[in-house]
Amino acid sequence: MMRERREERARYAAPAAAPRVFDCLSHAARIRVILRSQTRIGTKDARAGSFSAFESRSGGHVFQDPLWYKDAVFYELHVKAFCDSSGDGMGDFRGLTSKLDYLVELGIDCLWLLPMYPSPMRDDGYDISDYCAIHPNYGSFDDFRSFLAAAHERGLRVITELVLNHTSDQHPWFLESRSSRDNAKRDWYVWSDTDDRYAGVRRIFVDTELSNWAWDPVSKAYYWHRFFSQQPDLNFDHPEVREAIWKVMKFWLEVGVDGFRVDAVPYLIEREGTSCENLPETHDVLRELRRRVDEEFPGRVLLAEANMPPDEVRPYFGNDDEFHMSFHFPVMPRLFMALRLEDRKPLVEIIERTPPIPDGCQWGLFLRNHDELTLEMVSDSERAYMYDSYAVDPNERINLGIRRRLAPLLEGDLRRVQLLNGILMSLPGSPFLYYGDEIGMGDNVYLGDRNGVRTPMQWDGGWNAGFSSADPERLCQPLISNPIYGYQAVNVDAQERNSHSLLNWTRRLIQLRRSTKVFGRGTVQFLAPANHRVLAYVRKLGEEQILIVNNLSSAAQAVELDLSSVAGAIPVEMFGGSLFPRIGEQPYVLTLSPHTFYWFRLRWF
Numbered sequence: 001m002m003r004e005r006r007e008e009r010a011r012y013a014a015p016a017a018a019p020r021v022f023d024c025l026s027h028a029a030r031i032r033v034i035l036r037s038q039t040r041i042g043t044k045d046a047r048a049g050s051f052s053a054f055e056s057r058s059g060g061h062v063f064q065d066p067l068w069y070k071d072a073v074f075y076e077l078h079v080k081a082f083c084d085s086s087g088d089g090m091g092d093f094r095g096l097t098s099k100l101d102y103l104v105e106l107g108i109d110c111l112w113l114l115p116m117y118p119s120p121m122r123d124d125g126y127d128i129s130d131y132c133a134i135h136p137n138y139g140s141f142d143d144f145r146s147f148l149a150a151a152h153e154r155g156l157r158v159i160t161e162l163v164l165n166h167t168s169d170q171h172p173w174f175l176e177s178r179s180s181r182d183n184a185k186r187d188w189y190v191w192s193d194t195d196d197r198y199a200g201v202r203r204i205f206v207d208t209e210l211s212n213w214a215w216d217p218v219s220k221a222y223y224w225h226r227f228f229s230q231q232p233d234l235n236f237d238h239p240e241v242r243e244a245i246w247k248v249m250k251f252w253l254e255v256g257v258d259g260f261r262v263d264a265v266p267y268l269i270e271r272e273g274t275s276c277e278n279l280p281e282t283h284d285v286l287r288e289l290r291r292r293v294d295e296e297f298p299g300r301v302l303l304a305e306a307n308m309p310p311d312e313v314r315p316y317f318g319n320d321d322e323f324h325m326s327f328h329f330p331v332m333p334r335l336f337m338a339l340r341l342e343d344r345k346p347l348v349e350i351i352e353r354t355p356p357i358p359d360g361c362q363w364g365l366f367l368r369n370h371d372e373l374t375l376e377m378v379s380d381s382e383r384a385y386m387y388d389s390y391a392v393d394p395n396e397r398i399n400l401g402i403r404r405r406l407a408p409l410l411e412g413d414l415r416r417v418q419l420l421n422g423i424l425m426s427l428p429g430s431p432f433l434y435y436g437d438e439i440g441m442g443d444n445v446y447l448g449d450r451n452g453v454r455t456p457m458q459w460d461g462g463w464n465a466g467f468s469s470a471d472p473e474r475l476c477q478p479l480i481s482n483p484i485y486g487y488q489a490v491n492v493d494a495q496e497r498n499s500h501s502l503l504n505w506t507r508r509l510i511q512l513r514r515s516t517k518v519f520g521r522g523t524v525q526f527l528a529p530a531n532h533r534v535l536a537y538v539r540k541l542g543e544e545q546i547l548i549v550n551n552l553s554s555a556a557q558a559v560e561l562d563l564s565s566v567a568g569a570i571p572v573e574m575f576g577g578s579l580f581p582r583i584g585e586q587p588y589v590l591t592l593s594p595h596t597f598y599w600f601r602l603r604w605f
């Protein structure tokens with residue numbers, strides 16, 4: 001299956017004007033030629049501003065559809081925690097490269113890499129001290145380039161982190177800025193003689209930071225920070241800062257990355273008397289960056305992290321001139337709420353409250369990520385309900401959220417894990433999987449900060465879970481080793497050997513999602529059956545229609561669906577291909593066992 005997919009992907013790579021000898025080769029030999037020629041291209045040093053792998057690929061028509069992200073399945077991972085090739089206990093780019101075939105086989109289209117830059121690691125790399133280099137723990141710059149080329153050869157795209165709101169306090173820009181009040185870079189950051197400006201602006205890391213201002217003993221002034229105090233905010237009112245960030249973007253786009261997940265975008269600009277969030281001036285900055293990307297690097301994607309209600313995120317798409325994608329944060333806690341309440345209302349309500357977005361734009365959906373399951377955007381009573389339902393132990397809570405992985409949140413219940421994944425893959429938007437969740441990895445809430453959901457990937461049941469040959473004490477994080485989620489019980493190797501494993505099931509789910517563009521591009525219409533434990537919707541694109549029916553309850557349910565608008569259709573269950581009774585004018589009756597779901601293609605035979 002993997003070979004077929006590689007060949008199918010590689011077909012897109014055929015050069016526009018193929019030499020005649022190429023025509024005489026067998027299909028497999030052609031692919032080898034294409035792959036070899038791609039490996040040779042794009043090897044000059046990107047720092048020297050040379051041609052890039054992407055340019056060579058786009059010249060070869062690899063990625064033709066500029067709206068590729070609308071159909072893509074994304075996979076988020078931390079290089080540090082994925083695979084260690086050098087035996088130093090730290091994942092690296094060579095290790096990641098050796099696992100690319102695993103990701104292709106899973107059905108992934110695009111990788112999202114967590115920060116991989118030099119950093120003092122006060123915020124797991126989100127405190128960057130050099131934007132244009134690779135953290136030495138993860139390998140060399142050449143390792144990164146080889147990784148990128150190897151990903152592209154397999155038709156995998158790669159987006160990286162663009163942390164623009166703040167730098168590390170060890171970044172040379174900040175060291176200069178703090179060195180004296182008349183330094184040329186003084187105004188690159190937000191300084192004040194008092195700590196009472198921008199009063200009332202909320203704190204985000206409420207468990208650690210008492211104020212958004214920190215005292216700098218060097219220049220004897222306060223500086224502004226929305227996250228840890230080791231992460232001073234850049235001053236985006238300063239044209240040189242905007243230019244410096246553009247240079248960073250240009251650098252990586254020339255190296256060949258396919259876009260950026262742009263960190264913490266609502267907080268770029270500060271204004272007295274406001275919340276300092278989502279300000280019009282912030283949008284101006286972002287629009288300008290998008291314009292420059294479109295001008296020089298068309299086809300690359302910008303994805304916003306704006307943890308806001310949907311009506312406040314909507315402006316980040318602009319008129320299709322700001323972000324291509326943005327995460328839909330509130331969908332995620334509401335999915336968990338709907339499941340616990342056994343009631344579709346919280347989910348339907350948030351999606352129906354979501355404004356339409358321009359045609360070229362797309363929502364990013366996720367169940368879990370590298371942060372806490374954030375509860376910032378729910379009401380106090382909803383948050384209390386979520387804590388009671390999913391984080392009774394205070395160790396499981398951090399800031400305004402829950403630091404747990406998907407499988408333990410759902411008490412290891414395979415049916416609920418599958419149900420939420422089924423909903424994730426079938427709602428409007430592009431799904432993001434978090435590494436390890438495809439095998440049901442566990443967490444360690446005693447590790448501090450959000451590290452408990454960032455433990456090494458569990459490849460097999462052997463030494464260090466196949467992650468590293470180092471002594472276990474040396475690993476970047478301890479492995480999960482309890483009897484339920486430990487690597488001897490939960491690992492890729494074991495699940496590859498079991499055709500009924502979560503891993504194999506997830507592969508199948510992704511394959512079905514990829515079999516049609518309806519999921520990524522179609523409309524959604526929710527049905528309103530009397531049984532509110534059932535969540536049913538129809539996805540439609542042109543003539544194609546898919547009916548999705550989910551049982552949110554832990555008990556079997558029967559439901560009557562009003563499907564008169566598609567009377568005459570035969571539902572074909574997508575996992576098994578069985579034909580269900582033809583739909584008529586009368587309510588369509590379905591029964592569902594606990595926490596199960598159906599995807600039906602509607603066919604008119």
Ligand code: GLC
Binds near residue numbers: 123127263264370371
């Ligand atoms: C984003 C990241 C988070 C980080 C924060 C500060 O929210 O997802 O991990 O701590 O930005 O950079």
